Amino acid sequence: MRKILLATTAVVATAVLGIADASAQQAPTVRVGGYFRFNYAFTDQDQGAGASRSTTSLGKSDFASDAEIHVIVEGKAANGISYGATIEVQTDQNRAAYSTSTINGGSFTGAAPAGQLSANQAVATKTALDTDEMYVWVSSPTAGQLRFGDEDGVVLGALANGFITNFGTGGVDGDAWDNVVGSNYRPAFIAGGYLNDSTKIVYTSPQFFGFDFGASFGFNDGEGEDSGCEIFGTNCDRAGSYAYGSARRKNEVQAALRYRGSFAGVGLAATAGFIGSDATKNTNVAPATPVGSANGLAVGVFGLQATAYGATVGANYAIGQSNAGLSLLQDGVDDRALNNLFVGASYTIQALTIGANANWQTSAGNVNNPAARKDQIWSVGANYALAPGLALVAEYTSGSTKEAGVDRGQGVGNKTEANVFITGIRMAF
């Protein structure tokens, strides 16, 4: 499969780079763009019950800031080829403000003990910068565009559709979950950019009669430079198997077809796509840990949205072989398919945009438990543009997660819930 994609990529690369038509050359430009936001968040979340209840309790109010810096390079060669690069630097979603010296007396360097943070999380500060997407691209008017680097694939990236997030901070896919502590208290969902920005090659076609299509391929789910490890282990980008740890995606392939058109003043856009992958193999066959290997992803994604008179409505449906939130589905007694529905609507009048969205997801959850995991989120919000690039936002988001027979923090079979109100200001230049 990957040979096919690489071969087709080479064909297109030849076509893109081989164009010789005369065209106006444009010297490259370098731009710096940025984003900053400041939020007040009132977070009312469950904090455990019974044996899961922590001895540390949480307050409800907090301020939080976030920023991005984008470097954007664009140019056009005399033969008509456009080219460029984008490097996005961000303050990442670093949840831990601990140093290594505060955990296990400073000896904490490896995998996390049960219930504790991983080494990467432990050394992270909430103010650290890292790269988000970074890629170089070349494009021709007739052959399409190739991108090389760290970014989303075509299904939940370039050609994604149906995710209405242009109000508040994004609703279901907004800032609410930055404020909720504990992965058990954050419901799973699927939205644009939900898979990580693994290093990959992306091809997108020109538009023909309203249709364009694309495909992407990455050898694994590793981002950034280098191998990801210094000793052989599951952290290595090229990891092929593991004995203790988690399965990772290998040979991730995405393909999507998008249509955009206008009918009687209504703009329509639709996307159908497929996300597939292999998975690293579990070599741990000890009887005490009868855990099988994971299955690769095989998920179909379908998005549709319509825009008219300032209103936009959309929906995105994903179904296929995956566990919650497009994580790999481990072998177990419960191998049900992932089902995810995202719906949203927004309306813009003058400087005000209001909207709402929601997400429902069922998945296997704990594969050794026969019941389904159910996650749901809904959100309403608004933003008001004080000036182009400067907006006030307000949003309320409520989410819950539950799996019968499993303790997700509030006792076996009970629902875990988090409700977040956010108001803040954000700007972009």
Next chain:
Amino acid sequence: MRKLLALGLILPLVACGYGRQVQNDEYFDDSQRARVQGRLGGSDGILLLGTDRSTPQGGAQDGGALGVNAYLWRATLDTLSFLPLTSADPFGGVIITDWYSPPSTPGERFRATAYILGRQLRSDGVRVTVFRQEQRGGSWVDAPVAQSTNTDLENQVLARARELRSQSASR
């Protein structure tokens, strides 16, 4: 696998095709920055190096750095692109073309003047006036133009503007 093989067969054909080039801002962008409408200063980032040739990003409805509606402005330029341009003032919203004589009728020539009347995308936001001359006795003399010609051109501009708006909104 079969789908990928089919894709592999299609891709080389694309290289010979006649599709429209998809611009980068027509792709979904999941960055937080992309969720903010418009840009402070009107342009997409601060230009550090090179000459700014881009159209304004974000805030396209009100034209960003343009003085008039960006969709109407681009649509008018597109519609009148068959005529040689004499001047285009994006702040005043005035486009003036030079005389153009169609090869099929060398005895007559046309020029057009277009006014974009504001920052809103409205059906009465553009006025196009076409002038026509005929060659008589070796000199050009003014000739009447059907009123429907102006209206037809305005309708073409509005249709193109609506198309641009729909493309932008569906991103």
